[in-house]
Amino acid sequence: MGSMYRASKTLKSSRQAFSILFNSLKSTRQTPTCFGLYQAYGFSSDSRQSSKEPTIDLTKFPSEKIRNFSIIAHIDHGKSTLADRLMELTGTIKKGHGQPQYLDKLQVERERGITVKAQTATMFYENKVEDQEASGYLLNLIDTPGHVDFSYEVSRSLSACQGALLVVDAAQGVQAQTVANFYLAFEANLTIVPVINKIDQPTADPERVKAQLKSMFDLNTDDVLLVSAKTGLGLEHVLPAVIERIPPPPGISDSPLRMLLFDSFFNEYKGVICYVSVVDGMLSKGDKVSFAASGQSYEVLDVGIMHPELTSTGVLLTGQVGYIVTGMRTTKEARIGDTIYRTKTTVEPLPGFKPVRHMVFSGVYPADGSDFEALSHAIEKLTCNDASVSVAKETSTALGMGFRCGFLGLLHMDVFHQRLEQEYGTQVISTIPTVPYTFEYSDGSKLQVQNPAALPSNPKYRVTASWEPTVIATIILPSEYVGAVINLCSDRRGYASFDYEDAEYQASDLVKLDILLNGQAVDALATIVHKQKAYRVGKELVEKLKNYIERQMFEVMIQAAIGSKIIARDTISAMRKNVLAKCYGGDITRKKKLLEKQKEGKKRMKRVGSVDIPHEAFQQILKVS
Numbered sequence: 373m374g375s376m377y378r379a380s381k382t383l384k385s386s387r388q389a390f391s392i393l394f395n396s397l398k399s400t401r402q403t404p405t406c407f408g409l410y411q412a413y414g415f416s417s418d419s420r421q422s423s424k425e426p427t428i429d430l431t432k433f434p435s436e437k438i439r440n441f442s443i444i445a446h447i448d449h450g451k452s453t454l455a456d457r458l459m460e461l462t463g464t465i466k467k468g469h470g471q472p473q474y475l476d477k478l479q480v481e482r483e484r485g486i487t488v489k490a491q492t493a494t495m496f497y498e499n500k501v502e503d504q505e506a507s508g509y510l511l512n513l514i515d516t517p518g519h520v521d522f523s524y525e526v527s528r529s530l531s532a533c534q535g536a537l538l539v540v541d542a543a544q545g546v547q548a549q550t551v552a553n554f555y556l557a558f559e560a561n562l563t564i565v566p567v568i569n570k571i572d573q574p575t576a577d578p579e580r581v582k583a584q585l586k587s588m589f590d591l592n593t594d595d596v597l598l599v600s601a602k603t604g605l606g607l608e609h610v611l612p613a614v615i616e617r618i619p620p621p622p623g624i625s626d627s628p629l630r631m632l633l634f635d636s637f638f639n640e641y642k643g644v645i646c647y648v649s650v651v652d653g654m655l656s657k658g659d660k661v662s663f664a665a666s667g668q669s670y671e672v673l674d675v676g677i678m679h680p681e682l683t684s685t686g687v688l689l690t691g692q693v694g695y696i697v698t699g700m701r702t703t704k705e706a707r708i709g710d711t712i713y714r715t716k717t718t719v720e721p722l723p724g725f726k727p728v729r730h731m732v733f734s735g736v737y738p739a740d741g742s743d744f745e746a747l748s749h750a751i752e753k754l755t756c757n758d759a760s761v762s763v764a765k766e767t768s769t770a771l772g773m774g775f776r777c778g779f780l781g782l783l784h785m786d787v788f789h790q791r792l793e794q795e796y797g798t799q800v801i802s803t804i805p806t807v808p809y810t811f812e813y814s815d816g817s818k819l820q821v822q823n824p825a826a827l828p829s830n831p832k833y834r835v836t837a838s839w840e841p842t843v844i845a846t847i848i849l850p851s852e853y854v855g856a857v858i859n860l861c862s863d864r865r866g867y868a869s870f871d872y873e874d875a876e877y878q879a880s881d882l883v884k885l886d887i888l889l890n891g892q893a894v895d896a897l898a899t900i901v902h903k904q905k906a907y908r909v910g911k912e913l914v915e916k917l918k919n920y921i922e923r924q925m926f927e928v929m930i931q932a933a934i935g936s937k938i939i940a941r942d943t944i945s946a947m948r949k950n951v952l953a954k955c956y957g958g959d960i961t962r963k964k965k966l967l968e969k970q971k972e973g974k975k976r977m978k979r980v981g982s983v984d985i986p987h988e989a990f991q992q993i994l995k996v997s
């Protein structure tokens with residue numbers, strides 16, 4: 373790679389423009405299986421049933437013997453592999469455990485080879501300093517996702533840490549998410565330990581990467597650790613550096629208990645499991661605790677650490693990170709960022725987390741309308757493990773009852789759908805993702821729209837102005853590609869796995885594009901587009917729909933319209949389809965089978981007016997750029 377070029381560019385970008393990236397990221401969907409939740413969330417079969425006495429004595433680890441750190445990096449720079457090696461080195465997992473990237477526990481993570489959930493592991497390590505006796509330390513490691521859509525996971529994880537290993541690929545050097553994650557850690561006042569990984573690669577150039585770290589982040593080149601998480605080279609220096617450079621957690625052990633609820637998940641047997649970091653004081657099993665935001669109180673039924681599976685310890689001390697089980701039944705009671713304290717004491721609540729700003733909204737509907745309740749339960753449980761999704765009920769004439777969900781980006785949205793399928797066996801139809809737009813009418817009123825269907829097609833007052841959100845995007849690339857990337861940016865109105873932050877709304881010429889079937893608008897297919905693109909998008913939508921809608925007993929007219937103006941149209945001619953035609957009136961079982969098959973087929977259809985639309989049509993429309 374040549375010299376680095378760093379461009380900050382305000383990209384007028386509705387996230388629709390990310391669809392190329394999104395499509396390339398869409399994994400091959402596999403037959404949904406209900407993934408073993410115990411495995412996914414680190415319950416060994418032991419910890420499910422046994423009330424074994426804790427064997428780990430955490431009282432041996434006062435704050436000065438604790439280090440809490442995250443591993444942060446750009447995608448694929450080797451965080452999870454490094455986490456594996458550190459866990460092996462400390463005996464937390466066995467060498468050759470047969471499952472690389474151990475902390476990537478979700479099926480979606482293993483299939484896509486990316487981390488989407490931050491995972492914590494507690495390790496015990498004997499640190500030997502020359503001429504001194506070895507001393508035992510408790511190290512909490514949090515492996516974090518690299519993709520920008522999951523940066524909320526990173527920022528929450530950092531709140532439970534005092535330091536971070538900033539991992540950089542020795543060949544690729546500093547990339548967009550290296551920069552973004554560095555600043556997240558820097559702003560959180562964490563001590564940063566730079567680690568150049570993959571030095572075993574033939575194209576590795578650690579000296580160049582060291583120079584980047586110095587020039588971009590002012591990190592001292594002498595402090596940079598050189599490792600290969602693959603071969604184990606240089607790894608022996610990592611944990612001593614963590615202990616030496618990262619400060620212990622600053623809490624006060626004889627102050628009243630204060631804990632931060634930084635993550636949670638739902639377990640069918642135990643209810644909600646809360647991941648906590650003990651800021652002050654200590655907690656024991658049987659204690660009564662209250663949650664500041666929800667106002668609820670509970671008895672602590674189990675308390676322990678992630679070692680790396682949930683392991684009861686009976687206590688958690690100041691500075692430690694672990695889990696608590698309280699018998700909490702509904703996921704709504706666990707509000708991420710909440711402060712937990714001992715009931716009947718008064719404490720200052722912790723600052724919690726910045727509210728999430730959702731970038732992309734889409735409707736999520738059960739593929740079979742009757743599964744609404746199942747979808748509702750699945751979403752409730754999944755959002756317990758992914759607090760960055762917003763959920764509100766909505767109804768569509770075409771798709772029935774469902775939810776409007778807000779996501780941090782298109783990859784996040786896609787992963788959420790995949791988790792619904794894989795972990796809860798729920799098949800969903802999602803509507804075209806949209807960013808939130810604002811419209812102003814001639815009477816001076818303004819409308820914020822997260823769902824294109826909610827925008828009147830023929831409003832009472834004329835639209836006088838419209839705005840779309842923008843981002844400040846940072847693209848890091850070798851200088852020889854600058855021209856090509858700038859062209860790509862202006863053409864796609866925003867593209868790449870770059871980093872971005874919210875900027876203000878900008879005026880933009882937006883219109884609502886309706887899709888009509890035999891004159892009736894399909895609310896689930898409505899979209900808001902730029903006026904100049906409306907004709908092309910309308911034509912594409914009509915063509916795609918034509919390919920997916922089968923011939924029916926009558927003619928079907930497909931139209932794209934802006935208000936009352938039709939901008940594209942096509943027709944599917946009528947066909948009489950009699951499934952029993954080939955039965956010659958004889959075999960009754962065969963007749964029944966065919967009718968059953970037809971009924972099944974109908975179930976996979978959504979009816980708009982008199983027209984049946986297959987589920988696939990809705991899924992495929994997502995792919996329109």
Ligand SMILES: Nc1nc2c(ncn2[C@@H]2O[C@H](COP(=O)(O)OP(=O)(O)OP(=O)(O)O)[C@@H](O)[C@H]2O)c(=O)[nH]1
Pocket residue numbers: 445446447448449450451452453454473485486487488516517518519569570571572573599600601602603
């Ligand atoms: N050659 C070489 N490959 C490595 C090394 N460390 C990791 N890898 C490979 O790099 C790829 C990505 O590694 P991961 O550990 O999944 O990277 P990650 O940073 O956790 O990825 P995300 O969580 O998706 O951001 C895998 O194929 C690893 O086997 C290394 O030291 N040398």
